[in-house]
Amino acid sequence: MSEEIKKGLLGIVVDETTVSHVVPELSALTYRGYKVQDLCDKCEFEEVAYLVLHGELPSKKQLNKFIREERSNRKLSKTIIKNIQQMPKNAHPMDVVRTCVSLMSLEDKDTKDNSQKSNMQKALRIFAQTPTAVAAYFRTRKGKKIISPSKKLSFSENFFKMMFNKIPDKEIVRAFDISLILYAEHSFNVSTFTARTITSSLSDLHGAITGAIASLKGPLHGGANEAVMHMMKEIGKPEKAKSWIENALAKKKVIMGFGHRVYRTGDSRVPTMKHYMFKVAKLLNKNKYPKIYEILEREMLSKKNIHPNVDFPCGPTYYMMGIDIDFYTPIFVMSRITGWSAHIMEQHASNKLIRPLSKYKGEQVREVMLLNQR
Numbered sequence: 001m002s003e004e005i006k007k008g009l010l011g012i013v014v015d016e017t018t019v020s021h022v023v024p025e026l027s028a029l030t031y032r033g034y035k036v037q038d039l040c041d042k043c044e045f046e047e048v049a050y051l052v053l054h055g056e057l058p059s060k061k062q063l064n065k066f067i068r069e070e071r072s073n074r075k076l077s078k079t080i081i082k083n084i085q086q087m088p089k090n091a092h093p094m095d096v097v098r099t100c101v102s103l104m105s106l107e108d109k110d111t112k113d114n115s116q117k118s119n120m121q122k123a124l125r126i127f128a129q130t131p132t133a134v135a136a137y138f139r140t141r142k143g144k145k146i147i148s149p150s151k152k153l154s155f156s157e158n159f160f161k162m163m164f165n166k167i168p169d170k171e172i173v174r175a176f177d178i179s180l181i182l183y184a185e186h187s188f189n190v191s192t193f194t195a196r197t198i199t200s201s202l203s204d205l206h207g208a209i210t211g212a213i214a215s216l217k218g219p220l221h222g223g224a225n226e227a228v229m230h231m232m233k234e235i236g237k238p239e240k241a242k243s244w245i246e247n248a249l250a251k252k253k254v255i256m257g258f259g260h261r262v263y264r265t266g267d268s269r270v271p272t273m274k275h276y277m278f279k280v281a282k283l284l285n286k287n288k289y290p291k292i293y294e295i296l297e298r299e300m301l302s303k304k305n306i307h308p309n310v311d312f313p314c315g316p317t318y319y320m321m322g323i324d325i326d327f328y329t330p331i332f333v334m335s336r337i338t339g340w341s342a343h344i345m346e347q348h349a350s351n352k353l354i355r356p357l358s359k360y361k362g363e364q365v366r367e368v369m370l371l372n373q374r
């Protein structure tokens with residue numbers, strides 16, 4: 001048997017999927033065959049969530065039912081609320097949201113049921129409740145009263161209401177909705193592959209999503225949207241951006257929000273998110289970070305020929321919206337639950353245990369010495 005090592009599974013095709021596809025020649029990412037740019041132009045986030053989960057865009061009737069079910073599942077149990085209130089104030093919100101999804105598994109009557117029907121219902125409940133958990137911790141940490149979800153508001157409006165007790169201008173809500181559409185799905189990335197690997201042992205959806213959240217937290221993956229903003233804050237002002245990046249590159253630093261395993265000539269989600277970042281900046285009259293964005297993007301392209309990924313415009317967009325930096329990746333979770341769930345169901349429908357091999361380079365077989373002889 002060949003022992004050629006493909007570290008990081010670089011270039012390895014491990015399975016088939018119908019959920020999403022990167023089409024380099026169209027510079028497009030498609031969800032279920034639809035270009036994500038078109039979805040951003042023509043759909044609300046809820047329609048895209050339905051598409052990712054169910055495989056087709058909903059009819060009006062299907063969408064109304066989906067929205068009704070999502071809205072009526074938003075409330076968290078008293079036990080989970082109590083747990084959130086008792087969590088350390090300095091915890092990372094990604095650890096909080098991971099723990100909350102794990103707690104949801106203890107309460108869900110269908111946790112062990114891996115049927116497609118049950119998985120779809122569980123996915124919907126996690127999708128509906130996660131924003132409530134994120135916002136509850138956001139407010140608890142600030143010593144503020146938790147705001148219950150509303151059944152009258154859209155997914156994004158409700159999130160703003162639960163976070164800030166007010167809903168911003170509709171253009172701001174739309175920019176947030178767009179970020180959720182762009183974050184919903186991206187084929188076999190690290191967290192999705194984690195979810196599929198967990199699923200492949202016939203474990204359950206809550207466990208797979210909990211593992212996927214842990215995987216998304218890392219700064220080489222979803223955690224990059226937070227790292228981008230820390231970097232921009234460290235740079236501080238546009239006049240310092242050029243020298244900062246020159247210095248960082250001279251020290252061979254990895255620049256957060258740049259590069260991608262799949263896209264080598266630019267992340268197809270970036271132009272859309274960049275457009276909305278500038279819209280938000282204009283509406284709120286906040287130009288500092290978009291200016292830093294432009295300089296870093298220009299310098300990275302000219303010096304390294306490396307393009308930004310979607311986390312690069314998302315970081316400053318959320319910052320301008322007034323969201324604490326460590327909540328950016330939990331927001332990514334709120335959307336990616338749809339993609340993870342679709343992949344978990346796809347894995348269950350055609351499962352094969354995921355179990356790669358390794359090339360051994362440790363000690364050769366040797367004798368165990370008794371404790372008093374070592």
Ligand code: ACO
Nearest residue numbers: 219220221222224253254255256257258259260261309311
């Ligand atoms: N800054 C500086 N150099 C970079 C960067 C970067 N952000 N990204 C890639 N490179 C360089 C590497 O140093 C490497 O150079 P070398 O060939 O001279 O050693 C070359 O480009 C290839 O990069 P790899 O790290 O080998 O590419 P890989 O596919 O393994 O990694 C990754 C992709 C992890 C995304 C990488 O680009 C990175 O670390 N980016 C920063 C973190 C980030 O933004 N992650 C978010 C990804 S998008 C998402 O998950 C939603």
